[in-house]
Amino acid sequence: METILVIKIGGNVIDxxxxxxxxxxxxxxxxxxxxxxxxxxxxxxxxxKKLNIEPVIIDGRRITDQAxxxxxxxxxxxxxxxxxxxxxxxxxxxxxxxxxxxxxxxxAHKRIHxxxxxxxxxxxxxxxxxxxxxxxxxxxSPVIAPLxxxxxxxxxxxxxxxxxxxxxxxxxxxxxxxxxYCFEKAGLLADIENEETVINAVKLEEIEQLKxxxxxxxxxxxxxxxxxxxxxxxxxxxxxxxxxxxxxxxxGNTNFGTIFTT
Amino acid sequence: METILVIKIGGNVIDxxxxxxxxxxxxxxxxxxxxxxxxxxxxxxxxxKKLNIEPVIIDGRRITDQAxxxxxxxxxxxxxxxxxxxxxxxxxxxxxxxxxxxxxxxxAHKRIHxxxxxxxxxxxxxxxxxxxxxxxxxxxSPVIAPLxxxxxxxxxxxxxxxxxxxxxxxxxxxxxxxxxYCFEKAGLLADIENEETVINAVKLEEIEQLKxxxxxxxxxxxxxxxxxxxxxxxxxxxxxxxxxxxxxxxxGNTNFGTIFTT
Numbered sequence: 001m002e003t004i005l006v007i008k009i010g011g012n013v014i015d016x017x018x019x020x021x022x023x024x025x026x027x028x029x030x031x032x033x034x035x036x037x038x039x040x041x042x043x044x045x046x047x048x049k050k051l052n053i054e055p056v057i058i059d060g061r062r063i064t065d066q067a068x069x070x071x072x073x074x075x076x077x078x079x080x081x082x083x084x085x086x087x088x089x090x091x092x093x094x095x096x097x098x099x100x101x102x103x104x105x106x107x108a109h110k111r112i113h114x115x116x117x118x119x120x121x122x123x124x125x126x127x128x129x130x131x132x133x134x135x136x137x138x139x140x141s142p143v144i145a146p147l148x149x150x151x152x153x154x155x156x157x158x159x160x161x162x163x164x165x166x167x168x169x170x171x172x173x174x175x176x177x178x179x180x181y182c183f184e185k186a187g188l189l190a191d192i193e194n195e196e197t198v199i200n201a202v203k204l205e206e207i208e209q210l211k212x213x214x215x216x217x218x219x220x221x222x223x224x225x226x227x228x229x230x231x232x233x234x235x236x237x238x239x240x241x242x243x244x245x246x247x248x249x250x251x252g253n254t255n256f257g258t259i260f261t262t
Numbered sequence: 263m264e265t266i267l268v269i270k271i272g273g274n275v276i277d278x279x280x281x282x283x284x285x286x287x288x289x290x291x292x293x294x295x296x297x298x299x300x301x302x303x304x305x306x307x308x309x310x311k312k313l314n315i316e317p318v319i320i321d322g323r324r325i326t327d328q329a330x331x332x333x334x335x336x337x338x339x340x341x342x343x344x345x346x347x348x349x350x351x352x353x354x355x356x357x358x359x360x361x362x363x364x365x366x367x368x369x370a371h372k373r374i375h376x377x378x379x380x381x382x383x384x385x386x387x388x389x390x391x392x393x394x395x396x397x398x399x400x401x402x403s404p405v406i407a408p409l410x411x412x413x414x415x416x417x418x419x420x421x422x423x424x425x426x427x428x429x430x431x432x433x434x435x436x437x438x439x440x441x442x443y444c445f446e447k448a449g450l451l452a453d454i455e456n457e458e459t460v461i462n463a464v465k466l467e468e469i470e471q472l473k474x475x476x477x478x479x480x481x482x483x484x485x486x487x488x489x490x491x492x493x494x495x496x497x498x499x500x501x502x503x504x505x506x507x508x509x510x511x512x513x514g515n516t517n518f519g520t521i522f523t524t
Contacts, residue, residue: 050312050313051312051313070341073340073341073344073345074336074337074340074341075336075340076340077339077340077341077343077344078335078336078337078338078339078340078341078343078344079332079335079336079339079340081339081340082335082339082340082361082363082409082417083335083417085361085363085364085411086363086411086415086416086417087415089363089366089411089413089415090413090414090415091415094365094366095363095364095365096360096364096365097361097363097364098358099344099347099359101344101347101348101351101357101359102347102357102358102359103356103357103358103402104351104356134400138396140365147344149347149348149351151351151352152352153348153349153351153352153353154348155344155345155348
């Protein structure tokens, strides 16, 4: 069975031009079929500030109103997504930039919450895996922005981690999927203060214990939930790492990144 | 041979929410295979003003510097393109939003001019017609923003009229193409002040005479050049009309629009 890599990059790469260029060079060299999902980064916040659009916070939660939605549509769906695609083309990697609205790639619904109306925030209903497989078979790498649609004409702001995980899960029904989940650290660290303490391999059954030991704590909790969800639903392997180490890890270097398996 | 419609809409539709919604409803009902090319409109200029980015004008020509390029990438490639696609999805028209960088759809080079450096403005080298035909065969309508790429990692701001004409020409090599060129008037007018004076049919050989009579004059000259170029290079028919009349014209109503043929 063919292996497909689903790679997610976030703000620490997107906000750093040099890091992004370096990552895209590595991405373009990957021989396997590959999909890139990117997050947002600081550009949307900076643009909001310049336009004097105040973020709407209710009960400590950021709300995506119409003005905020227009900004993320411009920045995530326009500036970041289109620039990544143009850069990949220059590296001879044939890429196509997509949001969830394009070819009905990701349909979603507005988040339902008993107290808070999050505005134009989407929770995923369905991934159009067929479209992705068809593009990959044509040697085209999808580059996906963190935007979905509700089939009623609205674009919805959607978490990039969740999009990447749901894509990995959907494609794992027919393909062997490796989900490479990039973030700002070198991997899951035994000592959060020390980048040298990467735990190289974690089995699904060890996760509870790592939570009890407070090794999986804070911001790592939702990340690991995303990872366990993907593994339980059919993804073969999840690699949690820094984007700068992706090529070393794929070359077999086990000094970087944490590999999660069932 | 199958007929493919290539439809171009401009600022007068994009800047008017009601006109755009009405047009997209009509577009979604078209039975033939169809491609939409959209221009920019005023939103980019308004955003520039809000961000205090002054347009750079040299010798009366607007220059696309890096800041201006970022704005059109956000507005044309993000906001306008993504919103049109989401609206079409809600109308059960499966659409995909593309710039020239996506899947290498339109490669271009920076405009070469003996005196003026236009900045990030592109003149088209090559259209990837195969990609468009493949999407159309899957019943997916391409929605194309006026942006191309130079294969060196740069997005280039490119005239939407030219993009639409070049796509029509490229596809006419294997398909019967009708190019529907929407603008703010009802068609070519015998009296520019009177919308009731639409000239319904124009043959290529009559164009010189219409120029001499000053019926084709001013802003109509480059439009008609685009049209004659398309006809000479294989496009079957060009319909110059107002977007609001497209569905009537396609239904056979000859009271609207000007049909150009060889």
